Amino acid sequence: MTPTRLYLSNDTSSRAAGADKLADAWRDRSEIQLIHTSSRGAFFLEPMVERDTAGGREAWFNVLPNDLPRIVAGVGGTKVAEIPYLQQQTRFTFANFGITEPLALDEYQSRGGFKGLAAAQSLSPDAIVDVLRLSGLRGRGGAAFPVWKKWQVAQQTESEQKYVVANADEGDAGTYSDRMMMEGDPFRLIEGMMICARAIGATRGYLYCRYEYPAAARAMQFAIQKAREADLFDCDDYPFDLEVVTGAGSYVCGEETALLESLEGRRGVVLAKPPYPAVSGLYGKPTIVSNVLTFATLPNILANGGAWHASLGTEGSRGTMALQIGGRVKQPGLVEVPFGLTLRDVLDRFGGGMAPGARLKAVQVGGPLGSLFPESQLDIPICYDAFAGAGAILGHGGIVVYDDDTSMVDLARHFMAFTADESCGKCTPCRVGSVRGREILERIQMGQGDLEKIEWFEEIGHGTQPHGFFSRLETSPSSHHDHFDSLATCPDPSQ
Amino acid sequence: MTTGHNSKLTDVLERCRPVPPASPNILKTLLAVQSALGHIPTSGILQIAQVLGVTDAQVAGVLSYYSDLRTQPTGRHLIRACMGESCMANHSARVLRAIQDHLCPAAGDASQAERFTVETMSCAGNCALSPTVMIDEHLCGRVTPSDVPSLLEAQVLRRKTEG
Ligand SMILES: Cc1cc2nc3c(=O)[nH]c(=O)nc-3n(C[C@H](O)[C@H](O)[C@H](O)COP(=O)(O)O)c2cc1C
Numbered sequence A: 001m002t003p004t005r006l007y008l009s010n011d012t013s014s015r016a017a018g019a020d021k022l023a024d025a026w027r028d029r030s031e032i033q034l035i036h037t038s039s040r041g042a043f044f045l046e047p048m049v050e051r052d053t054a055g056g057r058e059a060w061f062n063v064l065p066n067d068l069p070r071i072v073a074g075v076g077g078t079k080v081a082e083i084p085y086l087q088q089q090t091r092f093t094f095a096n097f098g099i100t101e102p103l104a105l106d107e108y109q110s111r112g113g114f115k116g117l118a119a120a121q122s123l124s125p126d127a128i129v130d131v132l133r134l135s136g137l138r139g140r141g142g143a144a145f146p147v148w149k150k151w152q153v154a155q156q157t158e159s160e161q162k163y164v165v166a167n168a169d170e171g172d173a174g175t176y177s178d179r180m181m182m183e184g185d186p187f188r189l190i191e192g193m194m195i196c197a198r199a200i201g202a203t204r205g206y207l208y209c210r211y212e213y214p215a216a217a218r219a220m221q222f223a224i225q226k227a228r229e230a231d232l233f234d235c236d237d238y239p240f241d242l243e244v245v246t247g248a249g250s251y252v253c254g255e256e257t258a259l260l261e262s263l264e265g266r267r268g269v270v271l272a273k274p275p276y277p278a279v280s281g282l283y284g285k286p287t288i289v290s291n292v293l294t295f296a297t298l299p300n301i302l303a304n305g306g307a308w309h310a311s312l313g314t315e316g317s318r319g320t321m322a323l324q325i326g327g328r329v330k331q332p333g334l335v336e337v338p339f340g341l342t343l344r345d346v347l348d349r350f351g352g353g354m355a356p357g358a359r360l361k362a363v364q365v366g367g368p369l370g371s372l373f374p375e376s377q378l379d380i381p382i383c384y385d386a387f388a389g390a391g392a393i394l395g396h397g398g399i400v401v402y403d404d405d406t407s408m409v410d411l412a413r414h415f416m417a418f419t420a421d422e423s424c425g426k427c428t429p430c431r432v433g434s435v436r437g438r439e440i441l442e443r444i445q446m447g448q449g450d451l452e453k454i455e456w457f458e459e460i461g462h463g464t465q466p467h468g469f470f471s472r473l474e475t476s477p478s479s480h481h482d483h484f485d486s487l488a489t490c491p492d493p494s495q
Numbered sequence B: 001m002t003t004g005h006n007s008k009l010t011d012v013l014e015r016c017r018p019v020p021p022a023s024p025n026i027l028k029t030l031l032a033v034q035s036a037l038g039h040i041p042t043s044g045i046l047q048i049a050q051v052l053g054v055t056d057a058q059v060a061g062v063l064s065y066y067s068d069l070r071t072q073p074t075g076r077h078l079i080r081a082c083m084g085e086s087c088m089a090n091h092s093a094r095v096l097r098a099i100q101d102h103l104c105p106a107a108g109d110a111s112q113a114e115r116f117t118v119e120t121m122s123c124a125g126n127c128a129l130s131p132t133v134m135i136d137e138h139l140c141g142r143v144t145p146s147d148v149p150s151l152l153e154a155q156v157l158r159r160k161t162e163g
């Protein structure tokens, strides 16, 4: 009897959810053949096991080792195409997730992989930049800068050596889409970097991966080796090569100039711009630094055209966004949707409501430098312009939901302490302000707050605004300030 | 630094010696040293600087800048509780307390300190399974305080049987 093929995700989080236990327990079972795929991102259902049926894949959720007979018998599965969490998404960048084996180059190619690069190779570098301009793609790392503008500068800067660097520092707590991409569809990232290299005339690439992601770094190294062996880097006599470099635990190294300093082996401090890396970056050469997901979005754009990408999303935010839902919700996971849904829509449709017994207090978007939204402000559309209008940033798409067990003062102290720890030390307002801010909040935590301290605190926030790169030290939202005002004299600051 | 460390350090540094025209890479070298020795002994700074052709101040500057570079050996097991925001929202502070309570029955117990190093981290990219605890290389998700004793046992035993 041929063994039943079962699909199980090998993603780090899937393994932590119990996929590794299943793989261990079922290792010697001759009735099955385990295929290790990427994750669909519906982590609340994991570990999830899938098998083929005449009507497409079926899945079993939150599987335990002794569920195997049931799965082999085909009893009690759910059609993957009918899982609402997945059904309501628009998967382009994450289209392969849960389906393919991440390191199988032939599978990537059979699902349209390297078509984008082929299209790029048939275009002149100028024409590639035009496709990007038409696509409206903006960087996914946080600053949301139009990709084509950076590329045009790098392309037009004369130099015998140029570089492409993928920013895989993914420092914002609450984000994990870059990790998933590197572990789950590494060839897509490689293809994206090669498209960029072709457009600007770069022959060398680096992937700067944070220390906390060893599995992602390994997957990328494997994939690069495979691409090299398959002569993919030699395409049309245009040599390219790619190397994985790891960081060592500095949040600031996610900032592009600090990242390049770190790549050269120095302390990762932020440098003044200009010059921009596109003019003078790694070793003083023109360099494109872009987020992992920015690169991973490129293959589809080149394969399907700039107009296709521009048809998705909203006026100023074209395409889809990978949101990562975490915190106190029932259904945490990765969600790819076109820009434009409101924060409330996303939480209602995908978050599945609050964890049992929890009541929503605030929603954080955009990492530690992002913003907090109270329940009353959740109707904001998820797009760059609406967020900018509200003085907020979308950042890397991390959404963390807090319940009323979280004290806003504790949270503010957490952000201040984080800033104090992570400040690169270059600019005084950030270096000193964050320490003073933390001290003030600690006093408030101890019930020793007063209005004067709150005013100080706000001044520190404003003081850092025009100076340091940590210009959002203020942690933005209006609700915050109201909170502090009422807390200053609060006898029970744990509220 | 022990003699064992000394010869290991010399070996690693030989592999990291920059071949012109490549310029010396301090961070990469320190990461290589840490991966071979488990930490970067400060007594090795001068030797590292000499091999790379940089000043010892430059090496010390990089070493002190990056929080994942360690100058002290860790205990036999490194336990890291995530204090990132998704984990924080899911009560990682309680998990951390449970770990500390479980491992530190008497404060200053030197044998415990040799066995376990407990630290916090700021995000493991496992936020959909918060709260997260990393025990050595092993990532655990959806950890509750009451899971802590059995998780620690299981991982410590697992390491023992594996090697
Ligand atoms: C403090 C700080 C941390 C940052 N961390 C990251 C990061 O972890 N990942 C990232 O892609 N961009 C990060 N950025 C943004 C980068 O500086 C840069 O804008 C980005 O890598 C450009 O890529 P993109 O155009 O694809 O967005 C950070 C910026 C700052 C100021």
Ligand code: FES
Pocket (backbone or CB within 6 Å): A173, A174, A175, B082, B083, B084, B085, B086, B087, B088, B122, B123, B124, B125, B126, B127, B130, B131, B132
């Ligand atoms: S916040 Fe803890 S794993 Fe991301």
